Amino acid sequence: MWIYEKKLQYPVRIKNPNPALAKLIISQYGGPHGELGASLRYLSQRYSMPYPELRAILTDIGTEELAHLEMVGTIVYQLTRNLTQEEIQKQGFDAYFIDHTTGVYPVAASGAPFNAACIAVTGDTLADINEDLAAEQKARVTYDNILRFADDPDVRDPIKFLREREIVHYQRFGEGLRIATDRLDSKNFYAFNPSFD
Structure with missing residues (x-):
């Protein structure tokens, strides 16, 4: 189904390590509004989506979210590579380091590990x-918050790119909602549903 091109969707070339910033950005890897949850949500929802146009949107965006997961992982890795023990301790990365060294682990900035409960799939x-x-709006807000703490242009540029893509995804899901609403309205779905009324 997929063809993997061995390059990032947007280049990540971070020169200066910053484990304190990595500890914040990791939330977009495995936090409650992160890329892992988004990709799994959309790629799971597509199975029960009744309209081919909406299945296509979910597949496209779910696949792109996997590319974003790879970008965020790369950012975290580049921010934490070649650290000294002193840098790890001084920048508050020691608690993360104890469990994961500098491995990229799906966790929120708060320290809570990834939980599938953040993947909403109702079949409706x-x-x-x-x-x-x-x-998509929650992910955008998380990127907004990361940008408040990031002053390194090597970090800000890919984060801005990711933020912009969340806005595009929001717009695409808006198109999907219009498609679904038009089709459900044509069945008089909102006015009367004999199964429940």
């Missing part, structure tokens, strides 16, 4: 698409 077209719209 409207509930899932609305969840996806909200998820």
